[in-house]
Structures are given as structure tokens and as C-alpha cells.
Amino acid sequence: MSPEVVKELAPTGVLRAGINLGNFLLVTGKSASGDPEGVSPDMARAIADRLGVPVQYVPFAKPGELADQAGNNVWDIGLIGAEPQRAEKIAFSAAYVEIESTYLVPPGSPLKTIADVDVKGVRIVSTARAAYDLWLERNIKNAELLRTNSMDEAFAKFTGEKLEALAGLKPRLLADLEKLPGARIIDGQFAAVQQAIGTARANTAGAAFIAQFVEEAKASGFVASLIEKHKVRGLSVAPKA
Numbered sequence: 001m002s003p004e005v006v007k008e009l010a011p012t013g014v015l016r017a018g019i020n021l022g023n024f025l026l027v028t029g030k031s032a033s034g035d036p037e038g039v040s041p042d043m044a045r046a047i048a049d050r051l052g053v054p055v056q057y058v059p060f061a062k063p064g065e066l067a068d069q070a071g072n073n074v075w076d077i078g079l080i081g082a083e084p085q086r087a088e089k090i091a092f093s094a095a096y097v098e099i100e101s102t103y104l105v106p107p108g109s110p111l112k113t114i115a116d117v118d119v120k121g122v123r124i125v126s127t128a129r130a131a132y133d134l135w136l137e138r139n140i141k142n143a144e145l146l147r148t149n150s151m152d153e154a155f156a157k158f159t160g161e162k163l164e165a166l167a168g169l170k171p172r173l174l175a176d177l178e179k180l181p182g183a184r185i186i187d188g189q190f191a192a193v194q195q196a197i198g199t200a201r202a203n204t205a206g207a208a209f210i211a212q213f214v215e216e217a218k219a220s221g222f223v224a225s226l227i228e229k230h231k232v233r234g235l236s237v238a239p240k241a
Contacts, residue, residue, distance in 0.1 A: 001050070001052065006051050006052070006053070008202075008205055008206035009047075009051060009206040010048075010053045015047060015056065016075045016076045017045075017056070017075060017078075018058045018066045019036050019057050019058065019059050019066075019079055020060055020063045020080050022062045022150075023063070024171075025039070025099060025169065025232050025235050026039045026097070026232075026235075027041065028230050035057050036057055039097065039223075039226045043197065044077065044079060046217070047077065047210070064128070066078050067090065070198075070200060071202075076206075077199050078090060078198050078199070079196075079197050080131070080196070081130070081193050081195055082198070083131050083134040083135070084134075086134075089200070089201060091199055091201045092196040092197070092198040093196045093198070093207075093210045093213075093214040094196065094211065095238035096196065096197065096218060096223050096238055097227070097237060097238055098192040098193065098194055098235075099170070099171070099192065099235060099236075100169070100234070101167065101169055101192070102167075102187075102189050103166060103168075103173075103186045104158070104166040104168065104180075104186075105165055105184050106163075106164070106180070106182075106183055107180070107181070107182030107184075108182070109164065111164065111165065114188050114189070117143060117165050117186070117190075118141060123163045123164050124136065124145050124166075124167050125148060125157050125166055126146070126148075127147070127148060127149070127168070131195075132169065132193050135190070136167060136190070143165075154166060154167075154168065155179075170234055171235075173185050211241075215241055218240065219240065224237050
């Protein structure tokens with residue numbers, strides 16, 4: 001292991017890993033000590049093991065809050081969705097897992113396809129600054145995009161205000177579907193949210209190491225083993241970069 005990589009990624013002697021607690025697929029529980037558990041924390045721990053240092057989890061309630069701390073000496077690596085807005089400050093690896101994003105529509109909705117949603121008069125509710133929300137911000141041209149602070153709030157707004165579409169990760173929408181008889185999930189996806197690992201852009205050696213680690217973790221079956229270990233549905237290993 002290059003001393004330069006260790007110096008960049010663990011300058012305090014510990015790998016501080018920013019973890020997004022808001023992603024229920026990647027963080028599925030807590031340990032007895034209160035540390036987050038799941039695919040994302042396990043990936044961070046594996047990187048720390050490779051570096052030969054302990055891991056310290058730095059939890060954030062939302063991905064946007066994690067991204068906001070890029071370059072502020074709060075975390076050394078951040079495990080969140082790779083989006084262009086975030087890449088301005090963060091050097092991301094290729095994705096290690098992907099999550100399908102689509103829409104839930106209410107009973108009797110005339111919306112049948114992904115393309116049907118982006119028309120005038122349609123109101124889409126989304127969770128602010130989630131990776132799929134950032135995609136919608138860049139790509140929705142005609143529909144009205146409304147935002148809430150959490151997925152639970154988004155569902156409540158969708159049902160309470162009788163909105164036309166609820167955007168989200170398909171596994172979460174499948175759970176919401178059970179609470180709304182007659183509702184439908186539109187087939188296909190508007191985006192595959194790519195969960196990656198990033199570090200500050202100044203960490204060029206560290207970023208190169210992380211990129212290589214992610215490719216090895218996918219190719220070796222390690223990422224697939226973590227998905228199986230934590231019994232996560234709706235998460236798939238990302239393709240080779």
C-alpha cells in the first residue's frame with residue numbers, strides 16, 4: 001500500500017467514512033455499539049482494512065448533508081450516489097451498486113409510461129437532494145417538481161394532496177404500493193441511481209486507489225456477497241466501469 005494513499009485517505013490514522021443513513025438499502029441496521037450496518041458500512045470497513053487502519057463512521061441523515069461536507073475535513077471517504085452536482089467537489093469511483101428509480105401513480109392514473117410523467121399539469125413529489133431528485137432536477141422539463149425532506153413526507157404529500165406521481169427508489173415504492181390499493185408503479189426506470197465511493201478532489205492517489213478497489217470488489221463477487229449477507233432486495237451489482 002502506497003504511503004501517499006494512506007496519508008490522503010486516513011490523515012488522522014483512522015478512515016473516517018461518511019455514511020448516508022437515509023438510504024435504507026445500503027444501511028439496514030445498527031450494531032450493538034450503535035454503528036451503522038449494511039452494504040455501505042461494510043464497503044467502508046473493507047477499504048479501511050486494505051489501508052491497515054481502523055474505520056470510524058460519520059453518519060448523515062441525508063445524502064445532501066454528507067455531500068455538503070466535502071473538503072471540510074469531516075470525512076475522508078463518502079458513500080453516496082454519484083451525481084454531477086456532487087462531482088464538482090468529490091472524486092467518485094464508478095458505481096458499486098445500482099438502484100432503479102421510477103414513479104408511483106395513484107389509482108386510475110392515465111400515466112402509463114415514464115415519458116407520460118414529464119408533461120404540463122403533472123406534479124411529481126420527490127425527496128430533496130436524493131440522487132434521483134438531482135436527476136429529476138436536471139431532466140424534468142414540463143412537469144412540476146415538488147420536494148419534501150424525507151421519503152415518508154413525500155408519500156404523505158403524494159396521498160394528502162392527490163398528486164400525479166411519486167418519484168423514488170423502486171424498492172421503497174414497492175412498500176408504498178402496499179399502503180395504497182389500486183396504485184401502480186410505472187414499468188421501467190427514469191434513472192439507475194449509482195451508489196459510489198468518493199473522496200476530496202485533492203486526493204488524487206486516494207481516488208485512484210478507491211476506483212481500483214471498487215472494480216476489484218465487483219469482479220471478485222465481494223459486493224454481491226454483501227448484498228446477500230444483508231438480504232437486500234432491489235439492489236444490484238453495478239457493471240464493470
